[in-house]
Amino acid sequence: MSTERVAAELADDGVEPGRAPLRKGQRTRRALLLAAENVFGAVGYHDASIVKITEEAGVAQGTFYLYFASKQQIFDEVVADLNQRVRHAMSEAARGATTRFEAERLGFAGFFKFTAEHPALYRVIRQAEFVSPEALRRHYETIIDHYIPSLEEAMAKGEVAAGDPTVLAWALIAVGEAVGMRWILWNEERRIPPEVSAELDRIIGRMLGIEGS
Amino acid sequence: MSTERVAAELADDGVEPGRAPLRKGQRTRRALLLAAENVFGAVGYHDASIVKITEEAGVAQGTFYLYFASKQQIFDEVVADLNQRVRHAMSEAARGATTRFEAERLGFAGFFKFTAEHPALYRVIRQAEFVSPEALRRHYETIIDHYIPSLEEAMAKGEVAAGDPTVLAWALIAVGEAVGMRWILWNEERRIPPEVSAELDRIIGRMLGIEGS
Amino acid sequence: MSTERVAAELADDGVEPGRAPLRKGQRTRRALLLAAENVFGAVGYHDASIVKITEEAGVAQGTFYLYFASKQQIFDEVVADLNQRVRHAMSEAARGATTRFEAERLGFAGFFKFTAEHPALYRVIRQAEFVSPEALRRHYETIIDHYIPSLEEAMAKGEVAAGDPTVLAWALIAVGEAVGMRWILWNEERRIPPEVSAELDRIIGRMLGIEGS
Amino acid sequence: MSTERVAAELADDGVEPGRAPLRKGQRTRRALLLAAENVFGAVGYHDASIVKITEEAGVAQGTFYLYFASKQQIFDEVVADLNQRVRHAMSEAARGATTRFEAERLGFAGFFKFTAEHPALYRVIRQAEFVSPEALRRHYETIIDHYIPSLEEAMAKGEVAAGDPTVLAWALIAVGEAVGMRWILWNEERRIPPEVSAELDRIIGRMLGIEGS
DNA sequence: AATGAATGAGAGTTCATTCAT
DNA sequence: TATGAATGAACTCTCATTCAT
Numbered sequence: 001m002s003t004e005r006v007a008a009e010l011a012d013d014g015v016e017p018g019r020a021p022l023r024k025g026q027r028t029r030r031a032l033l034l035a036a037e038n039v040f041g042a043v044g045y046h047d048a049s050i051v052k053i054t055e056e057a058g059v060a061q062g063t064f065y066l067y068f069a070s071k072q073q074i075f076d077e078v079v080a081d082l083n084q085r086v087r088h089a090m091s092e093a094a095r096g097a098t099t100r101f102e103a104e105r106l107g108f109a110g111f112f113k114f115t116a117e118h119p120a121l122y123r124v125i126r127q128a129e130f131v132s133p134e135a136l137r138r139h140y141e142t143i144i145d146h147y148i149p150s151l152e153e154a155m156a157k158g159e160v161a162a163g164d165p166t167v168l169a170w171a172l173i174a175v176g177e178a179v180g181m182r183w184i185l186w187n188e189e190r191r192i193p194p195e196v197s198a199e200l201d202r203i204i205g206r207m208l209g210i211e212g213s
Numbered sequence: 214m215s216t217e218r219v220a221a222e223l224a225d226d227g228v229e230p231g232r233a234p235l236r237k238g239q240r241t242r243r244a245l246l247l248a249a250e251n252v253f254g255a256v257g258y259h260d261a262s263i264v265k266i267t268e269e270a271g272v273a274q275g276t277f278y279l280y281f282a283s284k285q286q287i288f289d290e291v292v293a294d295l296n297q298r299v300r301h302a303m304s305e306a307a308r309g310a311t312t313r314f315e316a317e318r319l320g321f322a323g324f325f326k327f328t329a330e331h332p333a334l335y336r337v338i339r340q341a342e343f344v345s346p347e348a349l350r351r352h353y354e355t356i357i358d359h360y361i362p363s364l365e366e367a368m369a370k371g372e373v374a375a376g377d378p379t380v381l382a383w384a385l386i387a388v389g390e391a392v393g394m395r396w397i398l399w400n401e402e403r404r405i406p407p408e409v410s411a412e413l414d415r416i417i418g419r420m421l422g423i424e425g426s
Numbered sequence: 427m428s429t430e431r432v433a434a435e436l437a438d439d440g441v442e443p444g445r446a447p448l449r450k451g452q453r454t455r456r457a458l459l460l461a462a463e464n465v466f467g468a469v470g471y472h473d474a475s476i477v478k479i480t481e482e483a484g485v486a487q488g489t490f491y492l493y494f495a496s497k498q499q500i501f502d503e504v505v506a507d508l509n510q511r512v513r514h515a516m517s518e519a520a521r522g523a524t525t526r527f528e529a530e531r532l533g534f535a536g537f538f539k540f541t542a543e544h545p546a547l548y549r550v551i552r553q554a555e556f557v558s559p560e561a562l563r564r565h566y567e568t569i570i571d572h573y574i575p576s577l578e579e580a581m582a583k584g585e586v587a588a589g590d591p592t593v594l595a596w597a598l599i600a601v602g603e604a605v606g607m608r609w610i611l612w613n614e615e616r617r618i619p620p621e622v623s624a625e626l627d628r629i630i631g632r633m634l635g636i637e638g639s
Numbered sequence: 640m641s642t643e644r645v646a647a648e649l650a651d652d653g654v655e656p657g658r659a660p661l662r663k664g665q666r667t668r669r670a671l672l673l674a675a676e677n678v679f680g681a682v683g684y685h686d687a688s689i690v691k692i693t694e695e696a697g698v699a700q701g702t703f704y705l706y707f708a709s710k711q712q713i714f715d716e717v718v719a720d721l722n723q724r725v726r727h728a729m730s731e732a733a734r735g736a737t738t739r740f741e742a743e744r745l746g747f748a749g750f751f752k753f754t755a756e757h758p759a760l761y762r763v764i765r766q767a768e769f770v771s772p773e774a775l776r777r778h779y780e781t782i783i784d785h786y787i788p789s790l791e792e793a794m795a796k797g798e799v800a801a802g803d804p805t806v807l808a809w810a811l812i813a814v815g816e817a818v819g820m821r822w823i824l825w826n827e828e829r830r831i832p833p834e835v836s837a838e839l840d841r842i843i844g845r846m847l848g849i850e851g852s
Numbered sequence: 853a854a855t856g857a858a859t860g861a862g863a864g865t866t867c868a869t870t871c872a873t
Numbered sequence: 874t875a876t877g878a879a880t881g882a883a884c885t886c887t888c889a890t891t892c893a894t
């Protein structure tokens with residue numbers, strides 16, 4: 001994404017109706033965050049220099065440190081930001097499902113859509129292992145913590161096979177990420193082929209212990 | 214692991230009976246590879262400097278480039294090495310299983326054991342995303358390619374629910390890695406708690422479509 | 427010294443009886459000067475950033491350049507300010523002495539008192555060597571120039587051994603500074619031990635050539 | 640001093656007769672130390688960048704960190720080096736004196752000669768206040784500690800007025816430095832005018848309590 | 853086969869100063 | 874008179890890589 005595009009988007013943000021226009025400083029901060037997401041996603045944490053980030057954001061190098069104490073810090077914020085957005089995307093996608101199984105399938109679909117639209121962002125997570133281990137744990141734990149209650153509820157209702165919801169949650173997330181990596185990130189078409197999708201549905205169904213799925 | 218230990222181990226290797234003693238050059242090469250695994254695992258690719266690796270291996274800095282063209286290259290070799298060893302550990306562990314389900318359970322157990330014993334090595338993989346994307350793909354594809362035939366065979370025998378073995382293989386690997394990360398790498402005890410293990414067995418059983426599991 | 431304290435003091439200054447209340451601008455200027463003295467004394471010229479100075483003064487960064495053309499300039503003013511105050515403190519202290527020797531002793535005492543009360547300010551001088559050589563020379567020359575006439579007078583009266591008053595002035599100043607540095611700045615108690623003081627009196631007495639001192 | 644000169648000098652050093660030739664690495668280290676002395680003396684600690692120092696030494700920037708851990712560290716070494724050399728110069732100069740007074744006068748003369756020849760080095764000390772306070776104290780304490788015994792001996796012999804030798808040592812050092820600063824560093828001619836020298840002798844004589852001096 | 857001194861590009865970060873408001 | 878966001882040059886320090894020995 002070029003400097004111009006970031007700049008343009010933010011100019012828009014500032015006047016978006018129904019939202020208080022961002023003050024100058026906050027606009028710059030937002031531009032840097034966005035630029036950092038792009039650059040981290042494109043070249044990884046270590047090759048993402050402050051120069052690249054500020055160029056992408058269209059500001060001077062020194063400006064970076066007006067808003068972030070360090071490269072680490074902006075990385076943590078990017079991860080947190082991404083975390084919120086994935087969870088939002090997934091819960092939005094699942095809204096309106098009538099059965100548990102449908103909810104799960106829509107959630108997965110939402111996750112895949114997000115991954116396809118923000119392939120760069122998704123990759124950021126995997127680097128966190130050494131860059132910011134706490135950020136990595138926080139990311140997964142947040143997701144799991146939001147997942148568990150709905151699984152518990154479904155278990156209580158008998159919609160899902162009873163068991164430890166934590167292990168199940170981890171297993172489901174893992175499957176989603178693996179399939180996303182393999183068929184979205186590694187494929188040119190950036191979408192899950194229908195036969196894979198169908199098979200995935202069957203596997204998820206079995207994991208949940210849903211009869212006839 | 215200290216320099217001395219690497220040196221000692223290699224000295225032993227050189228005279229191990231039944232194996233041709235490594236020529237001096239090959240011993241040095243092996244020492245570097247081993248040192249690189251340790252250092253990459255401990256501090257990650259980017260913080261693993263050539264100085265650290267050569268110090269760990271007990272050789273001079275310049276010696277490194279006698280055996281490896283670049284830091285990248287040794288990373289790729291480390292990944293390949295790791296790949297072989299995990300696969301070996303898993304197939305060894307599964308040997309002698311009488312049922313498909315038992316084979317899977319033992320394979321997972323072997324993977325967890327390996328992870329617990331080489332936590333450092335396991336973490337190397339996650340960095341490959343940006344360091345060497347091809348190495349990452351190669352790693353997973355090798356594993357999957359070795360997994361598929363046995364799943365196909367089991368499907369043919371009716372031991373495992375019929376379906377696309379590739380998707381299933383990915384799903385199973387993913388679950389194994391996630392549980393390994395969460396309960397082995399993130400936990401002090403470096404082992405899967407029994408109740409998690411039991412739940413995992415149930416989930417795997419369901420994923421495979423094994424009745425009564 | 428915190429921002430609040432500087433502000434408070436200055437508010438007082440503004441209404442001190444017998445002195446024209448400072449106009450707002452002059453108050454700000456004075457606050458910056460005071461803040462600069464504190465910061466220069468605390469961390470030295472180079473670590474004293476404009477940010478620190480303006481924070482200490484409780485004004486915005488840009489305000490600084492309304493009153494001072496550069497960091498250098500405020501340093502020069504701080505040195506000049508300090509110079510005036512030391513000289514004032516010393517001559518005040520010596521006032522009312524009945525003999526030449528007493529005058530000298532009281533002057534030294536005044537200097538030590540000032541040093542003990544403003545250890546920070548004293549240290550500013552030593553940095554001037556490279557920051558502002560002219561300021562350094564001006565500082566010493568002003569002091570010497572004010573010292574010489576009184577020494578000449580005393581020599582004329584035979585109270586002090588005849589000789590070149592300039593060299594004697596430099597020597598006396600140097601001794602005062604060295605003792606101040608060693609026993610006030612380097613000691614926890616921030617005061618000259620009695621036996622050192624007694625010995626110093628003897629040395630000064632001999633330097634002045636005062637019989638029986 | 641240009642790059643070429645440092646290089647030339649060191650090449651000489653390496654083959655100086657009666658001295659083991661410096662190994663390559665040690666030659667480079669010595670070149671850096673020398674260059675640092677020059678640059679610190681010329682522009683002060685803060686304006687002495689690593690670039691300037693390495694250029695002066697005729698090596699690449701990175702080479703600096705092969706020999707010194709930081710800019711601070713080389714500064715400390717420069718101060719220690721200087722300390723040794725001044726003390727050496729002074730004791731050499733005083734050697735062969737027949738009376739105490741002569742010894743002192745020659746010592747001062749040696750100090751002034753050293754200052755005149757290495758004006759740059761002398762100025763380094765004054766910056767140590769904030770750069771490396773411990774280095775500053777160490778410097779003065781070493782000098783004083785070497786001075787005291789000879790003063791004590793002279794006091795015991797009745798050659799010098801009895802009293803606390805520490806205070807006297809500080810006072811004498813201070814006078815020497817002040818005169819050196821004023822008449823050597825601040826004057827174009829780089830030498831003490833005869834009348835100042837004569838007056839200084841009288842003052843020193845009185846400080847020591849030497850009759851008829 | 854091995855050494856280790858040397859390189860130099862590039863990293864993250866700081867800060868005196870400017871200027872639109 | 875005052876603000877504070879923005880600048881960009883300069884800083885110290887790291888490190889993969891080269892090469893004379």
